[in-house]
Amino acid sequence: MAETLDREALREAPVLDIDPYSDAVLADPYPFHQMLRDAGPVAFIQPHGVYAVGRHEEAKTVLADYARFSNAAGIGIQDIRKPGDFRVPSRLLEVDPPDHTRVRSVVMRVLSPLVIRRWREGFDAKADVLAAQLVARGEFNGVDDCAEAFVLQAFPAAVGVRLPRTETLAIGEMRFNQSGPKNALYERAMANAQPYLAWFEESVQRRNVTPGSIAELLFQAEDAGELEAGLASNIVRSFVGGGTDSTIAGIGFALNQLARHPAQWARLRAEPAKVKTAFEEAIRFESPFQVTYRTTVAETGLGGCRIPADAKVGVYFGAANRDPRRWPEPDRFDVDRPQVAGSHLALGTGVHACIGQMIARLEAEALLGALVRQARTLTLAGEAEYRPINQMRTLDRLPLRVEPA
Ligand code: HEM
Numbered sequence: 382m383a384e385t386l387d388r389e390a391l392r393e394a395p396v397l398d399i400d401p402y403s404d405a406v407l408a409d410p411y412p413f414h415q416m417l418r419d420a421g422p423v424a425f426i427q428p429h430g431v432y433a434v435g436r437h438e439e440a441k442t443v444l445a446d447y448a449r450f451s452n453a454a455g456i457g458i459q460d461i462r463k464p465g466d467f468r469v470p471s472r473l474l475e476v477d478p479p480d481h482t483r484v485r486s487v488v489m490r491v492l493s494p495l496v497i498r499r500w501r502e503g504f505d506a507k508a509d510v511l512a513a514q515l516v517a518r519g520e521f522n523g524v525d526d527c528a529e530a531f532v533l534q535a536f537p538a539a540v541g542v543r544l545p546r547t548e549t550l551a552i553g554e555m556r557f558n559q560s561g562p563k564n565a566l567y568e569r570a571m572a573n574a575q576p577y578l579a580w581f582e583e584s585v586q587r588r589n590v591t592p593g594s595i596a597e598l599l600f601q602a603e604d605a606g607e608l609e610a611g612l613a614s615n616i617v618r619s620f621v622g623g624g625t626d627s628t629i630a631g632i633g634f635a636l637n638q639l640a641r642h643p644a645q646w647a648r649l650r651a652e653p654a655k656v657k658t659a660f661e662e663a664i665r666f667e668s669p670f671q672v673t674y675r676t677t678v679a680e681t682g683l684g685g686c687r688i689p690a691d692a693k694v695g696v697y698f699g700a701a702n703r704d705p706r707r708w709p710e711p712d713r714f715d716v717d718r719p720q721v722a723g724s725h726l727a728l729g730t731g732v733h734a735c736i737g738q739m740i741a742r743l744e745a746e747a748l749l750g751a752l753v754r755q756a757r758t759l760t761l762a763g764e765a766e767y768r769p770i771n772q773m774r775t776l777d778r779l780p781l782r783v784e785p786a
Pocket residue numbers: 444456473474475485619620621623624625627628631664669670673674726727728729730732733734735736737738740741
């Protein structure tokens with residue numbers, strides 16, 4: 382619901398003099414999230430001159446109200462309408478209705494539940510083979526050997542693009558650092574990805590996509606005039622960019638929490654269908670996308686605070702997903718938490734809600750399901766390590782130990 386603008390009644394947002402992109406916050410964002418929620422419904426982040434919301438209610442409002450909070454200036458901290466060295470904007474995520482509605486309806490048709498469900502068998506077969514290899518090893522890295530190995534095998538093939546590991550990971554890291562400020566992480570990720578930029582551009586072109594794939598269906602929609610010229614490769618780029626690292630992160634978080642809570646692993650072993658809620662709870666508990674931005678189209682009010690026109694507003698998914706106003710005991714991982722799917726914001730909400738969420742769920746359910754069937758126990762074999770990325774939270778290393786069922 383749009384708030385009527387009553388300037389007299391609005392107050393200035395509280396100011397937080399803290400850098401959410403500092404090493405300390407990226408290593409452990411939860412104290413910052415609490416500070417943000419406690420400051421009020423909206424806060425002004427002094428070091429970057431942007432606004433931010435961390436409470437569930439305002440996060441949902443900003444994501445849902447596209448008439449006041451636009452995507453056209455980009456979902457990163459930079460305003461991509463201004464001159465600068467920005468990544469190629471997503472012509473799905475970084476446009477507003479009605480243009481967005483038109484493109485999204487074509488993409489939704491291509492990604493119909495029927496098409497996606499056909500992948501289930503292939504995903505399950507790949508997951509079974511990988512789980513058997515991992516259980517035979519006994520100890521493995523839950524990131525490289527498991528979540529990443531599976532997603533890089535299953536997802537690009539399903540979309541219809543060929544993605545070697547080193548190139549894909551460098552491009553993903555560039556993308557999610559580029560959405561933040563131009564700090565050291567940004568500079569390093571840009572430099573590391575340089576050798577692969579031309580390769581990436583080439584891999585999302587029609588001549589390189591697999592016949593019969595979703596990518597090819599998008600090019601066919603372009604031929605039929607349903608998508609403007611150039612849109613198909615842009616959307617394939619958004620799929621690869623948006624769907625690879627995020628799913629690896631989400632599966633990694635689920636494995637990390639399940640390894641820390643043996644009783645919850647036992648719960649999944651007794652009731653394997655629970656892998657669905659385990660994945661939803663894992664991405665509520667630690668959201669892969671930490672923040673997205675909207676830009677105010679005019680001066681507006683939010684939670685009683687004034688936000689000027691053309692201001693960037695950061696929506697902290699991770700903070701909203703642990704808002705005690707919304708979730709009882711938010712810092713507890715609980716596979717039995719009721720009504721998590723559809724209420725957490727890790728997959729966004731509103732017109733831009735994740736279009737690949739069915740794919741992510743299918744991948745997670747295949748891999749977690751295979752491990753639950755084949756491993757009697759799952760425990761940590763060392764400490765989990767995180768990889769600092771401006772816009773994302775993800776694991777770098779997750780030493781795991783399993784015992785065969
Ligand atoms: C656990 C895995 C995933 C997470 C956490 C995730 C998260 C999100 C979020 C939060 C948004 C909304 C961003 C915003 O409103 O600014 C989004 C949108 C999007 N996601 Fe995902 N995503 C995941 C998997 C995928 C997959 C597998 C694909 C592959 C197709 C994908 C493709 C997209 C696209 C294209 C959009 C833009 C949709 C639009 O603007 O209409 N995502 N995702």
